[in-house]
Amino acid sequence: MAFLNRAAGAVAGILLVAGTLPVAGARAGPDIQGSVEYRVKAAMLYNFTRFVRWPATMAAGNELVLCVLGENPFGDALEDLVGRPTGNRTLALRHLAGNGGMEGCGVLFIAASEQANVGNLLRQLGHRPVLTVSELEGFIEQGGIIRFILEDNKVRFRINLTAAEQAGLGISSKLLKLARDVDGAPRQGP
Amino acid sequence: MGYSGIHGARRQEIPGPQRRSGAASRPRQGWRLVLLLGLALTQRSGPAAPLPENLADFSLEALMDIEVTSVSKRPEKRTKAAAAIYVLTGEDIRRLGATSIPDALRVVPGLHVARIDANKWAITARGFNSRFANKLLVMLDGRSVYTPLFAGVYWEALETPLEDIERIEVIRGPGGTLWGANAVNGVINIITKPAAQTQGGLLSAGAGNEARAFGTLRYGGELGANGHYRVYGMYGNRDPGRGMTDTHDDWELTQTGFRADWEWKDRTRLTLQGDFYQGLAGQQVTLPVTPANATATLVDDTDISGGNLLMRWMRTLEGGSEYRFQAYFDHVNREGLVLHEDRDTVDLEFQHRFQCCEAHDVLWGVGYRRTSDNTDDNAWFRLDPASRTVHLYSGFLQDEIALHENLSLIVGSKFEHNDFSGFEYQPNLRAVWTPRPNQTLWAAVSRAVRSPARGEHDVRLRTLPAVNPGRPVIIRGDEDFDSENLLAYEAGYRWQGGTTVSVDVAAFYNRYDELRTFDPEVFTPTALGLPFDNRLEGETYGVEVAAQWQIRPGWRLEGSYSFLQMDLDLSEGSADTVSRGAEDASPHHQASVRSHMDLTPALELDIGVRYVGSLETPTGDPAMPAIAVASYTELDARLAWRVGAALEVYIAGWNLLDGHHEEFTPDFIRSQPTRVERSVHTGLSWRF
Numbered sequence: 099m100a101f102l103n104r105a106a107g108a109v110a111g112i113l114l115v116a117g118t119l120p121v122a123g124a125r126a127g128p129d130i131q132g133s134v135e136y137r138v139k140a141a142m143l144y145n146f147t148r149f150v151r152w153p154a155t156m157a158a159g160n161e162l163v164l165c166v167l168g169e170n171p172f173g174d175a176l177e178d179l180v181g182r183p184t185g186n187r188t189l190a191l192r193h194l195a196g197n198g199g200m201e202g203c204g205v206l207f208i209a210a211s212e213q214a215n216v217g218n219l220l221r222q223l224g225h226r227p228v229l230t231v232s233e234l235e236g237f238i239e240q241g242g243i244i245r246f247i248l249e250d251n252k253v254r255f256r257i258n259l260t261a262a263e264q265a266g267l268g269i270s271s272k273l274l275k276l277a278r279d280v281d282g283a284p285r286q287g288p
Numbered sequence: 289m290g291y292s293g294i295h296g297a298r299r300q301e302i303p304g305p306q307r308r309s310g311a312a313s314r315p316r317q318g319w320r321l322v323l324l325l326g327l328a329l330t331q332r333s334g335p336a337a338p339l340p341e342n343l344a345d346f347s348l349e350a351l352m353d354i355e356v357t358s359v360s361k362r363p364e365k366r367t368k369a370a371a372a373i374y375v376l377t378g379e380d381i382r383r384l385g386a387t388s389i390p391d392a393l394r395v396v397p398g399l400h401v402a403r404i405d406a407n408k409w410a411i412t413a414r415g416f417n418s419r420f421a422n423k424l425l426v427m428l429d430g431r432s433v434y435t436p437l438f439a440g441v442y443w444e445a446l447e448t449p450l451e452d453i454e455r456i457e458v459i460r461g462p463g464g465t466l467w468g469a470n471a472v473n474g475v476i477n478i479i480t481k482p483a484a485q486t487q488g489g490l491l492s493a494g495a496g497n498e499a500r501a502f503g504t505l506r507y508g509g510e511l512g513a514n515g516h517y518r519v520y521g522m523y524g525n526r527d528p529g530r531g532m533t534d535t536h537d538d539w540e541l542t543q544t545g546f547r548a549d550w551e552w553k554d555r556t557r558l559t560l561q562g563d564f565y566q567g568l569a570g571q572q573v574t575l576p577v578t579p580a581n582a583t584a585t586l587v588d589d590t591d592i593s594g595g596n597l598l599m600r601w602m603r604t605l606e607g608g609s610e611y612r613f614q615a616y617f618d619h620v621n622r623e624g625l626v627l628h629e630d631r632d633t634v635d636l637e638f639q640h641r642f643q644c645c646e647a648h649d650v651l652w653g654v655g656y657r658r659t660s661d662n663t664d665d666n667a668w669f670r671l672d673p674a675s676r677t678v679h680l681y682s683g684f685l686q687d688e689i690a691l692h693e694n695l696s697l698i699v700g701s702k703f704e705h706n707d708f709s710g711f712e713y714q715p716n717l718r719a720v721w722t723p724r725p726n727q728t729l730w731a732a733v734s735r736a737v738r739s740p741a742r743g744e745h746d747v748r749l750r751t752l753p754a755v756n757p758g759r760p761v762i763i764r765g766d767e768d769f770d771s772e773n774l775l776a777y778e779a780g781y782r783w784q785g786g787t788t789v790s791v792d793v794a795a796f797y798n799r800y801d802e803l804r805t806f807d808p809e810v811f812t813p814t815a816l817g818l819p820f821d822n823r824l825e826g827e828t829y830g831v832e833v834a835a836q837w838q839i840r841p842g843w844r845l846e847g848s849y850s851f852l853q854m855d856l857d858l859s860e861g862s863a864d865t866v867s868r869g870a871e872d873a874s875p876h877h878q879a880s881v882r883s884h885m886d887l888t889p890a891l892e893l894d895i896g897v898r899y900v901g902s903l904e905t906p907t908g909d910p911a912m913p914a915i916a917v918a919s920y921t922e923l924d925a926r927l928a929w930r931v932g933a934a935l936e937v938y939i940a941g942w943n944l945l946d947g948h949h950e951e952f953t954p955d956f957i958r959s960q961p962t963r964v965e966r967s968v969h970t971g972l973s974w975r976f
Contacts, residue, residue: 133841134354141343142351173889174933179344252352276348
C-alpha cells in the first residue's frame with residue numbers, strides 16, 4: 099500500500115504539472131465527436147442530400163461527394179456518414195483547403211473560417227449543381243442555398259429556392275416545409 | 289414519491305431513429321418539468337449530454353428537435369426553472385473520473401458530500417447532514433431509494449453503471465409538492481439513458497489504489513421493430529480507508545440489470561427495467577457489551593443484496609394530453625452485526641397532464657406505496673414489532689398558469705396519508721419571470737414535511753454517544769414522534785451572458801419546526817434512554833452560486849460557492865444535548881472550480897479543486913468539546929486519450945493534495961470513520 103501511495107503521489111505530481119502546460123500550447127480542438135450542435139448539423143447535412151435531386155447532367159457516378167471547405171467544425175461526425183446511402187448513390191467526403199478541388203462536389207459546406215471568401219466562392223461556382231450549405235450570416239443573400247441557423251437552441255435552416263433552381267437542384271417539398279424561411283427572391287449580384 | 293419517473297418519460301422523447309417512414313411527429317409538448325415544479329428541464333439535454341450515436345438515422349424533424357445549447361451545457365429551458373436546480377450530465381460524470389455516484393455528486397453546487405468510511409456517505413443539501421440524512425429524496429429512474437427504516441439512503445447499495453447515466457438532476461430546496469415526504473431540503477434524480485442510446489457493446493474497466501477494481505460489460509440491441517434493450521453486469525471493489533489500525537471498511541458489489549424500451553407510432557411508450565445486486569460493505573463499530581459500561585470494537589461485514597423491477601407506460605394523445613402509469617417492486621436485504629433489514633416495496637402511481645383554457649397546464653396524480661419489512665433483533669438493535677407493513681396513499685395537483693408572455697405562476701399541493709403521522713399536505717407557490725430571454729428571476733414559498741421513519745416509531749438501538757464516557761444510550765422510537773415541518777422561502781436569478789458565460793444564484797430562508805430531538809429520559813445505572821421527540825425548531829439561510837465560462841471551444845471553466853447558516857433552538861424544557869449540534873455539522877462554506885479542457889481533439893484534461901469548510905459534531909456530553917472535522921481543500925484531475933473512435937484510456941486522481949483527510953463523524957451507530965486517501969486509478973472504455 100505504501101508503494102501504491104507513493105505511486106499515487108508521483109502521478110498526482112505529473113497531472114499537476116500537465117495541468118499547467120496546456121494553457122500556452124494547446125490547440126483548441128473540437129470534441130473528438132464534435133459538439134452536439136455539429137453532430138446534429140452533420141446528420142442534417144446527410145438528411146438534406148436525401149431530399150435534393152441533382153440534375154441528370156451531373157457526372158454520373160456511384161458517389162455523392164460532400165465537400166467541406168475551411169476549418170472543419172464537425173470533428174469526426176462527417177466521417178461517420180461516409181458510405182451511407184443517399185438516393186441510389188453513397189456519400190463520400192472530401193476536405194478542401196483552398197478554392198481548388200471543388201470539381202465533383204455535390205454538396206459544399208462552407209465553414210465559418212471562409213467568411214471573407216464566401217462571396218467570391220459563390221460567384222466562382224456560378225450555376226453549377228452544387229448544394230451549398232453554410233452557417234455564415236448573409237449566406238442566403240449572397241446566393242448560397244441552405245443556411246443553418248440556431249433558434250431556441252435548436253438547429254433550423256433557411257433555403258434559397260431561387261439559387262437552388264438556378265443551380266438546377268430540385269428541392270423536395272418536405273425539405274421546404276421544414277425550412278424556417280424559404281427565400282424565393284432573386285439573388286443579388288451577378 | 290417517485291414522480292421523477294416523469295423525467296424518465298421526458299427522456300424518452302429524445303427523438304429516436306425514424307424507421308424509414310420518416311413520419312416523425314413527436315409530442316412537442318412532452319412531460320416537461322416546467323409543469324412539475326416549474327422546474328423547466330427539457331426533453332433534450334445540452335451538448336455535453338450523451339447523444340445517440342446514430343444521429344444520421346434520425347429524421348430531420350427529430351434532429352430539429354434536439355437542443356444543442358453549445359455553451360452553457362445546460363438545456364436552455366433549465367434557465368427558466370423556478371427552483372434551484374443543477375444538472376450533472378453523463379458527460380460531466382465521465383470527465384470527472386468519478387468511480388461512484390457519491391463522488392460524482394461532490395461537484396454539485398450546494399450539496400454537502402462527506403465520506404464516512406470507504407462505503408458510507410453523508411449527503412444532503414442545506415444542512416442536517418448525516419449517514420441517515422433524512423431530508424433529501426433520492427431516486428433512480430423514478431424508484432425511490434431511501435430506506436423507510438431511517439429515511440436515509442444506503443449509498444453503498446446504490447449503483448448503476450456510470451456510463452448508463454444520462455444525467456443526475458439535483459434540486460436544492462423543497463420538492464414535496466410533487467415528490468412528497470422527505471423531499472424537504474432537496475431531491476436527487478438519477479436518470480439512465482433509454483436503451484436506444486446504449487446499443488452495441490461497451491466494456492469499461494479500471495483499477496487503482498483506492499478503487500481497486502471496477503468494470504462494466506454492457507450490450508444493447510433491438511427488440512423487434514419498435515423496441516431496444518440493454519443488459520449489463522458490473523463489479524466494484526474499494527480499498528478500506530485509513531485509520532489507526534486496520535479499518536475493515538472495504539466494499540465489494542456485483543450487479544446485473546437490464547432495460548428495455550418500446551415506442552409505437554401511436555405515441556405509446558413502455559419501459560421495463562430491473563437490477564439485481566449482491567455485495568459486502570465492511571465497517572468497524574464500537575458497541576456497548578456486557579458487563580455494563582464495557583465496550584468493544586467489532587468488525588461488521590454487512591451483506592447487502594437486493595433487486596428491483598420497474599414498468600412505466602406512457603401515452604400521449606392528440607392535443608398534448610398525456611397519461612403515465614408506473615409500477616415497481618423493490619427488494620432490499622441487509623444483514624449486518626447491528627442493522628438487519630429485509631424489505632419489500634410495491635409502488636404504483638398514475639399521472640395525467642393536460643392543457644386547459646389557454647393559459648393552464650395541469651398535472652395531477654395519485655399514488656400508493658406498500659412497504660413491509662422483516663427484522664431480526666440482536667443485543668443492540670430491535671424493532672417492535674419486528675415485522676411491519678406500512679401504507680402510503682398520495683395525490684397531487686399542480687397548475688402552471690401563464691399570466692403573461694414572460695410571467696408564470698405555479699401553484700399546487702401534495703396530499704398524503706402515512707401510517708405514522710397521518711394526513712400531510714405540502715403546498716407550494718412559485719413564480720418565474722423572464723424579463724429578457726437571457727435572464728430569469730424566480731421565487732417560491734413551499735411547505736414540506738419529513739414524515740416519521742419506521743425506526744423513529746419502533747426502534748430500540750443500544751449504542752454509545754460520540755465520545756464514549758462508558759455509559760451506553762438507548763435510542764428509542766416513540767409512537768408520538770411526529771413529522772418535521774419546513775416553510776421555505778426561496779428566490780433565484782439566472783443570467784446568460786452571450787454564449788460564453790452563465791451565472792445562477794439561489795438564496796433561501798428556511799423555517800423548521802418540530803425537528804427531531806433526543807430528550808434524555810431515564811437515568812439508570814446502565815443506560816440513558818433517548819426517545820425521539822419533536823422539540824427543536826429554527827431557521828437556516830444561505831446562498832448558492834454556480835457559474836460557467838466557456839473560455840473558447842474546447843475549454844470550459846465552472847465554479848461554485850455555497851454558504852449556509854443554521855440557527856436552531858430547543859423548546860423550553862428540552863434537555864437534548866445533541867440535536868442543536870446540527871448547526872455546525874454542515875460546512876458553512878463550500879467552493880469549487882473545475883476546468884475541462886480539450887488539449888487536442890484526442891486528449892482531454894480535467895482539473896478541479898474543491899474546498900469544504902470545517903464541521904463539528906457534538907459529543908452529547910456538555911462537558912466534552914465537540915468533535916471537529918477540519919476544513920479541507922482537494923484537487924482532482926483526469927487525463928484521457930481517445931485512441932480511436934471506439935477506445936478511450938484515462939488516468940484519474942482524486943484527493944491529490946493530501947495523503948489522507950477526514951470528512952465526517954458518524955452519528956447513531958458508532959461506526960469507525962476512516963480517512964479518505966489520495967487515490968489514482970486508470971481505466972479504459974471500449975465500444976464494440
